[in-house]
Amino acid sequence: MLIKRARAGDIRSSEITSETVFHERRQIIKAMGLGAVALGTPVVGGATSGERQFYTTQAPLSGPAWLQNKLKTLTPGQYSTRESATPFEYVSTYNNFYEFGTGKTDPADNSQNFVTDPWKVEVAGEAELTGTYNLEDIVNLHTLEERVYRLRCVEAWSMVVPWVGFPLANLLKRFKPNSNAKYVRFETLHDPEQMPAQGSRFAAIDYPYIEGLRIDEAMNELAFLAVGVYGNAMPNQNGAPIRLVVPWKYGFKSIKSIVKIEFTKRRPKTTWEISNSREYGFYANVNPDVDHPRWSQARERRLPTSIFSQNYVETLKFNGYAPLVAHLYKDMDLRKQY
Numbered sequence: 570m571l572i573k574r575a576r577a578g579d580i581r582s583s584e585i586t587s588e589t590v591f592h593e594r595r596q597i598i599k600a601m602g603l604g605a606v607a608l609g610t611p612v613v614g615g616a617t618s619g620e621r622q623f624y625t626t627q628a629p630l631s632g633p634a635w636l637q638n639k640l641k642t643l644t645p646g647q648y649s650t651r652e653s654a655t656p657f658e659y660v661s662t663y664n665n666f667y668e669f670g671t672g673k674t675d676p677a678d679n680s681q682n683f684v685t686d687p688w689k690v691e692v693a694g695e696a697e698l699t700g701t702y703n704l705e706d707i708v709n710l711h712t713l714e715e716r717v718y719r720l721r722c723v724e725a726w727s728m729v730v731p732w733v734g735f736p737l738a739n740l741l742k743r744f745k746p747n748s749n750a751k752y753v754r755f756e757t758l759h760d761p762e763q764m765p766a767q768g769s770r771f772a773a774i775d776y777p778y779i780e781g782l783r784i785d786e787a788m789n790e791l792a793f794l795a796v797g798v799y800g801n802a803m804p805n806q807n808g809a810p811i812r813l814v815v816p817w818k819y820g821f822k823s824i825k826s827i828v829k830i831e832f833t834k835r836r837p838k839t840t841w842e843i844s845n846s847r848e849y850g851f852y853a854n855v856n857p858d859v860d861h862p863r864w865s866q867a868r869e870r871r872l873p874t875s876i877f878s879q880n881y882v883e884t885l886k887f888n889g890y891a892p893l894v895a896h897l898y899k900d901m902d903l904r905k906q907y
């Protein structure tokens with residue numbers, strides 16, 4: 570069953586990110602008695618000046634009706650960077666989503682018919698409650714907030730993305746993980762009919778895509794489940810209908826199009842670690858002091874770049890989120906546990 574409807578990917582960025590929109594929203598936020606300082610605290614993620622913005626949309630809301638209703642209640646969240654967001658047209662056309670191809674524009678080109686509604690998520694493993702749930706029932710329990718986070722890819726490019734979603738910890742706690750739950754494992758949909766690269770004998774990585782976090786990492790307030798960007802539903806190429814966002818780790822930890830979340834005793838084997846454990850570790854914390862075997866991680870190209878400027882910026886330890894996450898690794902040698 571395929572229902573044609575306008576997708577976020579169909580909307581021109583000029584309709585979404587106009588200064589007027591920001592300005593109007595700021596007026597509303599100020600009228601609500603929330604100053605820029607209240608919205609921006611604590612200051613993490615690089616820039617310490619500038620006003621924290623609320624990126625909403627004037628374009629028609631996309632996604633299923635239940636999500637559109639929910640998006641109307643979107644509020645600015647804590648922990649947003651004050652750096653300005655990368656324009657929507659870059660966020661939604663420069664992607665890594667190997668299931669739809671390995672070129673940067675392949676995901677946007679090849680995912681437009683990807684069916685993401687209805688969608689079910691299974692919660693399994695070491696917890697009091699487990700089961701399979703409609704995405705709507707999961708999302709409706711949470712308040713949707715906007716988090717403007719830096720996203721640093723291991724390939725040394727970066728963006729700033731206004732995500733829409735809710736803290737991962739709020740979801741996990743509902744299932745009452747038991748004392749054996751030491752890790753959380755995430756799995757992407759496996760459906761070679763819809764995701765052509767999954768059926769290829771020459772696939773770059775094993776499918777389904779798997780990621781994982783230690784339980785204390787997963788419970789950190791920055792770990793986020795996103796169902797949208799720029800005040801609207803998640804474009805398919807960005808991991809619709811629900812994806813993880815772990816802003817202090819390299820982008821590959823932020824697994825897309827999640828169908829299963831499992832509490833485990835043992836550290837899960839994750840996709841990029843399986844593919845090449847010398848180059849990609851389980852922790853994958855952003856770290857300018859530990860180079861990738863084939864390139865430096867000391868700086869990054871901040872999108873948008875141009876042929877005239879690669880727009881290099883310095884890479885920050887834990888991608889600028891050290892005040893909120895460095896304690897998780899205080900007894901670890903980050904050169905060995907990369």
Ligand SMILES: Nc1nc2c(c(=O)[nH]1)N[C@H]1C(S)=C(S)[C@@H](COP(=O)(O)O)O[C@H]1N2
Nearest residue numbers: 664665666667722757778807820821823825
């Ligand atoms: N299932 C799945 N999740 C994935 C990937 C992927 O190929 N498949 N790529 C990862 C990588 S390497 C990055 S940098 C981010 C990119 O997210 P974006 O396209 O929304 O910027 O998604 C991550 N999540």
Ligand SMILES: [Mo]
Nearest residue numbers: 722723820821
């Ligand atoms: Mo990445």
